[in-house]
Amino acid sequence: MLISHAHFDHDAGAARIKELTGAKYLVMDADVPVVESGGKEDFFYGKTPDLLYPPAKVDRVMHDGDTMKLGDTLLTAHLTPGHTKGCTTWTFKVQDGGKNYDVVIVGSPNVNEEYKLVDNAAYPQIASDYEKGFRVLRSLRCDVFLGAHGSYYGMAAKYARIKDGAANPFIDPVGYKDYVNEREQSFRAELAKQQAGVR
Numbered sequence: 001m002l003i004s005h006a007h008f009d010h011d012a013g014a015a016r017i018k019e020l021t022g023a024k025y026l027v028m029d030a031d032v033p034v035v036e037s038g039g040k041e042d043f044f045y046g047k048t049p050d051l052l053y054p055p056a057k058v059d060r061v062m063h064d065g066d067t068m069k070l071g072d073t074l075l076t077a078h079l080t081p082g083h084t085k086g087c088t089t090w091t092f093k094v095q096d097g098g099k100n101y102d103v104v105i106v107g108s109p110n111v112n113e114e115y116k117l118v119d120n121a122a123y124p125q126i127a128s129d130y131e132k133g134f135r136v137l138r139s140l141r142c143d144v145f146l147g148a149h150g151s152y153y154g155m156a157a158k159y160a161r162i163k164d165g166a167a168n169p170f171i172d173p174v175g176y177k178d179y180v181n182e183r184e185q186s187f188r189a190e191l192a193k194q195q196a197g198v199r
Helices: 014-021 029-036 126-139 155-160 173-195
Strands: 026-028 060-062 067-070 073-079 088-096 099-106 144-147
Touching (some): 026 029, 029 060, 073 126, 088 126, 144 173
Parallel strands (some): 099 144
Antiparallel strands (some): 067 073, 073 088
16 A cells, blocks of 8 residues: 555545555655654644544555555655655556556645745755655656646546547646646745745
């Protein structure tokens, strides 16, 4: 069992899934304390009781660049921090119609509402972590653009466009680049605003 990042809408059911299936849980190192505390160690949401959840034991601690296999598919974990300290973007390769494609599942480059990017005592390096995350996202080869939320890559609209014999709308390297650029511009605008003392 893999996650993109340790926020309740991505990992709150992990303990129950482990109980029901016996799945092994793999989590990026910097998100392990959040997962194993049921959200209490989250730098932002940890003091919000409604957003806490049953803690889950991590079976394998992942590190930037680690790989794991699901069947014949080899996935690579890329640390893209900021949204959470251990936010993870996953990559792997697929074949379709005799062609090879690079797949990217974006963790999250979003700056959530009320995130402090300046003078954040709970996460002092948050701004530089976001910058690192964007450098990683820009470095990845991407043919098939996916993400932790379908809205990142226009899942519903792309699915509606799938037709026999037509070009696969999920093969979208330009959409990936545009998304990363737009999210980085949004981050930099928010950072500049906070540095100027405007909240």
